Amino acid sequence: MQIRSASRDFKQQKVVAVTRKDQVYTILRQAIISSQLAPGEAIRKEVVAAQLGVSRTPVSDAINRLADEGLVEIYPQTGTFVARLWLEKIETAQFVRVALETAAIRRTTEQLTPETLEWMQQNLEQQRHAAAHREFEHFYELDEALHDMISDAAGLVGLREIASRERSQIDRVRRLLLHYEARMAETLVEHEAIIAAIADRDADRAAKTMETHISQMGRMLLHLRDKRPELFKS
Amino acid sequence: MQIRSASRDFKQQKVVAVTRKDQVYTILRQAIISSQLAPGEAIRKEVVAAQLGVSRTPVSDAINRLADEGLVEIYPQTGTFVARLWLEKIETAQFVRVALETAAIRRTTEQLTPETLEWMQQNLEQQRHAAAHREFEHFYELDEALHDMISDAAGLVGLREIASRERSQIDRVRRLLLHYEARMAETLVEHEAIIAAIADRDADRAAKTMETHISQMGRMLLHLRDKRPELFKS
DNA sequence: CGTTGGTATGTAACATGTTAGATGTTGCGA
DNA sequence: TCGCAACATCTAACATGTTACATACCAACG
CATH class of the missing domain: 1.10.10.10 (Winged helix-like DNA-binding domain superfamily/Winged helix DNA-binding domain)
Incomplete structure (x- = not known):
């Protein structure tokens, strides 16, 4: 006892x-x-x-x-x-996401293995295929998997779980916005730019790409609020 | 009740x-x-x-x-x-802390009000006093308050709660290490450097200060593990 | 003597009954 | 008509009984 x-x-x-x-x-x-x-x-x-x-x-x-x-x-x-969508909180979640993922990328570029890069590029290839065939759900899964790879590649125990958790608000929004057809193409372009920057060991470029992408998302969000105000708080 | x-x-x-x-x-x-x-x-x-x-x-x-x-x-x-202390998880928590707080500082420096700076400097002054009198508990409270100020100053809803949550592992360690007398003085110096960098609108310097501080903490942690292995996992 | 399996024990997980409080409604009086 | 208070109703919070399972212990067996 x-x-x-x-x-x-x-x-x-x-x-x-x-x-x-x-x-x-x-x-x-x-x-x-x-x-x-x-x-x-x-x-x-x-x-x-x-x-x-x-x-x-x-x-x-x-x-x-x-x-x-x-x-x-x-x-x-x-x-x-x-929970209703709340722009201020989504902004905070975006801030956290950018902070964590750019920091992760910075770390990743210092210790990137060819295998990891290969995995990411394979994922991208599948994203292109999914986007071409307008497979929203599949595209979304690949999207999530790519972000997890970025977190994992930093080689920090438990980072993926933290990042995933803090991303949940954004994931919900992303999923809503993905049904705007143009959105999927834009997201794909952004992902390609990020992976290219990682391959070039250029974390600053990756970070900048991510930030511009976020401002795009902000605009779409305002549009969504006009169309479906019942989804939003206050 | x-x-x-x-x-x-x-x-x-x-x-x-x-x-x-x-x-x-x-x-x-x-x-x-x-x-x-x-x-x-x-x-x-x-x-x-x-x-x-x-x-x-x-x-x-x-x-x-x-x-x-x-x-x-x-x-x-x-x-x-x-939970036992687990070096790998603490490293992750440090990574998250640096990522969030440096990003917050970067944002803060762009919109820093004199009032906020004044608050921070007042807090620092109290820290000096607490350190001089070896008031561990009070020093710790001020420490926590300063970090909260940094999170709040970014002006993002809910950021403080997220940062505080992800810091909890580190807070536990800090509190253990604070009883190493020299630690409190070092921490104070670091805080002064960070606030000075914020006052100068120099986020890069603040970030660098924070990172060097972290490596210091890593060394003390290894020392603690030698002295009290029962607190650690694996 | 070491291994194995039955069993005792203690715990979190789970089920379900009870309580307190928030909200909406109604009816009475001014 | 309006204000408001008593009350009906619904919910999460809370209490407590029950179950499943992980582990320790021990005895029987090879």
Whole structure:
């Protein structure tokens, strides 16, 4: 008993705990980012629990995590809602994204392996194919994978998870904007420029490319707010 | 509802949160960062719940949040433990901190108000005083406040919360290292250099200062690992 | 003596009942 | 008609009972 509570040399297990709350979290997050659950929509824990065949506990746990992530808003004793888009917060998320990814690129360029570059260029090739065939969902997956590669290539434990988390607001917006046809082409061009800059070991150019891209996104966002104000806060 | 004052194991503090789980979270987080709860130590939910006079539910909620933050590790059906220090993760946290704060400084220098600068310099003056009198706890609070100012000065909604969250690993280490007497003086010098750079609108210099400081911290960490290996993972 | 498997134990995960509080409605009185 | 208070209703927060599972222990067996 004392041996257990002391737990000095606890065996570390690398197992990915596949608990119910994790599953619920993944399902809900996916639904929110893909706008299957629309911004502002109410989430009834009881209903979700019934639909997924679990009790309210794992649903509450998952929703708490989503609240920390800024994807839902919980009003105590009142209700839980999918977070509306909030321009100021999206701006902050963009700032964080640029800061992290440009710093990651800076680090990556110092220790870039040919294999990593090869992977990125393969991903780009697939993006071109997806864009040419207007496969939005597939393009989006490749997009996400590329960003993960950039985070991973810096060689820092856990950086991908942090970057991914802070990107979630943006991911939701990106996914909405991707359906503007021109957007996918623009995104592809930007990605190509970034990878080219990495290949040239030119982090400054990559950073600049990313920043200009962001201002583009800002304009599209204002356009979206005019067309669908119900998705936005205040 | 009262988080019982009978909880002598935890330092009493101002609790601004409204719900019980927020209060428990704040108390536990404070206890972990201040090393009142040591790395590797087991956390018994039931015991914590009893000590704070609440049920297991808000304790579990708080611990889940701390797990997301990387301050505790939950092993399902086995136990919950205060996370040990892990050099690789600390390195990642340092990377994130530098990336965010230098980017924030870059932004701040473009829109710095005399009031903000005045606040920072006042804070510095208090730090000098605290350092001169070896007031570790007070110095630490001022340190944290200065970082918050830097985040806030960028004028981005929610940035402070993100930066604070990603800094929590580092804060724990800083607090341990602060008790090396020389450390406080070094930290003060670094802060002075950063503020001076901001005042000069020289973000590059601030960034460089920060990075050199980090390598210093890395050395002290290795030293700490030799002296107290039980605090570290692997 | 080392290995194995059954079992005891303790924990987080999960289920479900209860409480407090926020909100919306209605009805009464001015 | 308007103000407002009592109340009905709904929700998340909270409490607590139950289950599944990871681990430790120990005895039986090779």
